[in-house]
Amino acid sequence: MDLMNIMLEVTGSWSHFGGAVGAGLAAIGAGIGIGQIGKGATEAIARQPEAANDIRGGMILTAAFVEGVALFAVIAGLLAVLK
Amino acid sequence: MDLMNIMLEVTGSWSHFGGAVGAGLAAIGAGIGIGQIGKGATEAIARQPEAANDIRGGMILTAAFVEGVALFAVIAGLLAVLK
Amino acid sequence: MDLMNIMLEVTGSWSHFGGAVGAGLAAIGAGIGIGQIGKGATEAIARQPEAANDIRGGMILTAAFVEGVALFAVIAGLLAVLK
Amino acid sequence: MDLMNIMLEVTGSWSHFGGAVGAGLAAIGAGIGIGQIGKGATEAIARQPEAANDIRGGMILTAAFVEGVALFAVIAGLLAVLK
């Protein structure tokens, strides 16, 4: 192995670094978002059990919005790691 | 592979780093925004179930605003990763 | 490809880095802003359903203000990535 | 293209970096500001629906102040990116 391959490795290293950190940040985003939604939904069902279907609909819809963006961002991080 | 290609790779590496981190930040943004909206909407439906349609309308509209910006930003991050 | 083109590429790399991070920051901004607006609006409609039209008007107007700035900033980030 | 032009380009790269990040920070500012205004306004209309016009006036005026500064800052970022 010569110097050039080594410099190439250094390169990939930064991609991995950023990819893993970016995926972690995306997981924090999912946590902040879906956490609030889940907390609100469980408390809302407790307060008004007969509205559980409406509440569940809003919960799944907004959680899916957050999930979509977060999974996209994790995939961006995975691509950076696998490159 | 010669030195020049390697320097070129180093270049791409920084793009990947920033792209993945940027996508992660966008996911945090979606989480902060849609999380609050979802929490507010579920609790609001619990308080006033007969206004569920009006509440759902406001919820979807504002969540879509956040989703639009966040998806754009994730795409910007993906472009930086894939370059 | 000679050394000069390569140095030019290194240049672009920093642009991508900043562009993706900047777009992510803009998405955080949209999340903070529209999240609060959406939460306030859903809870306000629950409290005073007969004022839903006035509340929706204020919600859309302020959300559009935030959206405008955030989309501009994401476009600035995209331009930096695509350059 | 000679070495000097390249060094000039490297320079421009840092401009793009800062421009995109600055535009993102401006969007965070708009989000924090207009988000609070919108949340306050929607809740205020719910509490006192007959004062909706006065509340809307204050809301638009303060949101426009925040918007003005944030758009200026985004334009400054865009100029740095486009240079």
Next chain:
Amino acid sequence: MDLMNIMLEVTGSWSHFGGAVGAGLAAIGAGIGIGQIGKGATEAIARQPEAANDIRGGMILTAAFVEGVALFAVIAGLLAVLK
């Protein structure tokens, strides 16, 4: 061990660093999210024990959303560590 092997080690080191930090960030995300969901669910069941099934359904669903993103991000971190 000669200089080249050492440089190689330095390289891998940055990947490991980022991978471990990213996995840690993902765990923070899962903690923020599932923590809020669990807290909300336990309090909600305490308030309205007869709605425990609906509450449990919402709790498991949202916790699974957070878990999915966080596990993906931890895997991205593991890949960066194992490379």
